[in-house]
Amino acid sequence: MDVLTRSATPRTAVSPAPADTALISMPFGPISMPSIGLGLLSAGLASKEIRSRTLYFNLKFAGRLGTERYIRISRYHPPYDQIGDWIFSAALFGDDAEATQRYIDEILKGRTTAFREGHYTNRPYPDEHIEMLLEARRLAPAFLEECAAEVLATRPRIVGFTTTFEQNVASLSLARLIKEAAPETLIVFGGANCEGSMGQALVRHFPFVDVAVSGEGDTAFPLLAEQFLRDGTIPLFKSVSCQDARRRRSRQLMAQPAPPVVMDSLPFCEYDDFFEQVERYGVDAGEVHWIPFETSRGCWWGEKHHCTFCGLNGAVMTYRSKSDQRAFDELLYLTDRYPNRAVQVVDNILDNRYFKTLLPRLAELDQEFELFYEVKANLKKEQLRLMKRVGITSIQPGIESLSTEVLALMRKGISGIQNVQLLKWSKELGIDVQWNILWGFPGETAEGYAETARLIPLLVHLQPPASVPPIRLDRFSPNFDQAEQMGFRDVAPYPAALLTYHALPPEAVFELSYYFIYDQAHWDTALGYTRPVAEQWSRWQRLHPAADLFFVDKGSALLLWDLRDDAPDHRPVTVLDGARRLVYLGCDAIRTAASLSRDLGLEEGAVQAALDDLTSRGLMMREGSSYLSLAIPTGVYQPNARVLRRVEQHLQRVGVAA
Known part of the structure; x- marks a missing residue:
């Protein structure tokens, strides 16, 4: 039976114990570790003798899909494509055929012409990956019904969702089902997706969300739960957004700040529910x-x-x-x-x-x-x-x-x-x-990137960046808050967000979004002057596994091996002695010629001559009056097997036994 269609029946039947509060983590939250937010809230509720149960439905969906497929969906795509949210969007809004086809064509197959060149690289996903996403989307409604039944079986009076990044739509979908089945249940949202205006928008646009807690909920949520369980009212802290009906029921007329979080007073986290459910839902424990x-x-x-x-x-x-x-x-x-x-x-x-x-x-x-x-x-x-x-x-x-x-x-x-x-x-x-190396900042010049492109060939023995993307415009950043002054124009949600939340007007999607696209006056020129950096980065990634620059200090002389170049005629061995050796060792940390002269007891002219020679050979980096040796001393560090093979091959070519 295909892993995507196998039964979701737990391996071990668990009789749900009643709980005052259910705490829920939905797809596509990470399965590599438990939620620290839910771990803190669970312990905080326990300190007030409030019974709670933490339900990791992200693990349940991973067990349904298969661990490897879940990880491919949750980890290996740009977050602004919002694939995890899109998988559940039809369950929340209904399947709009036109919006679905546009998402497939524009986001998954990369056929759109609407994205701004250079800012959004929309590469097509392989056909088999797209089919996997579509099958996961088809599984979503039945999965949500099972989750709702499991929650309702514990008879909670409060259901709290943690939502960060691509957990929003799955959380909203399940919250709606719970509210329809048990209208008296208090639905509370918290997490990064509820920060500031985003939390207010959740309550405003989704009437089944009773409360959104912005920012730190460590003190606010346990107090909220305690008061609601006691008399059905909600404390109107400044960080709490409520539906109007709940607001009228509150006995508090003025919003007050929640008690501040004292770091040493936070409870120790409990993650037992997570590890029990890893086993119960058949998730590969090796990925935790x-x-x-x-x-x-x-x-x-x-x-x-x-x-x-x-x-x-x-x-x-x-x-x-x-x-x-x-x-x-x-x-x-x-x-x-x-x-x-x-x-x-x-x-x-x-x-x-x-x-x-x-x-x-x-x-x-x-x-x-x-x-x-x-x-x-x-x-x-x-x-x-x-x-x-x-x-x-x-x-x-x-x-x-x-x-x-x-x-x-x-x-x-x-x-x-x-x-x-x-x-x-x-x-x-x-x-x-x-x-990472970022680019696209207002006020940057071509020379800054030209210098980076010239520097990278000297650094291929060091760990390369994971990517070289243009900057995103993220909510709460100074670039976003001061977009007009910073030169960011036509700020809008990413296209994937508009297609995922297709039933909402664009202004509502803007309120809910964290990532934004934009235009800048210098995009066209930036594409040109950053291209050499991207090309050198690709070369860096290619050369790095077998590249190295290391030295062995023999006391009177320093033997330096330079394996940063893969040219067959490259001569990798340099011997440094006298002032050059002392200067090179002295520049393990960033130094100036004056400080080296003072510490080494050498004439500054001799020191500067050694620095100029070593820099011209690409063995050191210079920035202004500062210098840094680039080679790694052996000892704690040992070259890898591929590098040692290159050393051996060179010695054989020059007739020296390894």
């Missing part, structure tokens, strides 16, 4: 990689200088972090309760205080961790070493560009040479770096 963990909220950099393209945090940018003791205790609790799982820290940025508090404490433990963190790229090498010792093996440093000029337009507060320094040290220490 992460335990989400939180040590801070907001962004300490964004508080001072909000990056122009960043739409994270919504209106709550204020940075708050847990004490090192609380973070320490919680991490040990989670890794003990859910062993053999990597930990994904969901913070927007690592608290710099932790380099002196939390991380040294973790490093002293006789315990291996596997952690992911988002960081700022201006880290020192000793900080990266400490992170590696702790088990932070993957980072997202927000590099975004190798051009200092473009980085200044973003308000990143960092230089291109600092970003390269981080990439170099991360390779040496074995830390994976997740990053």
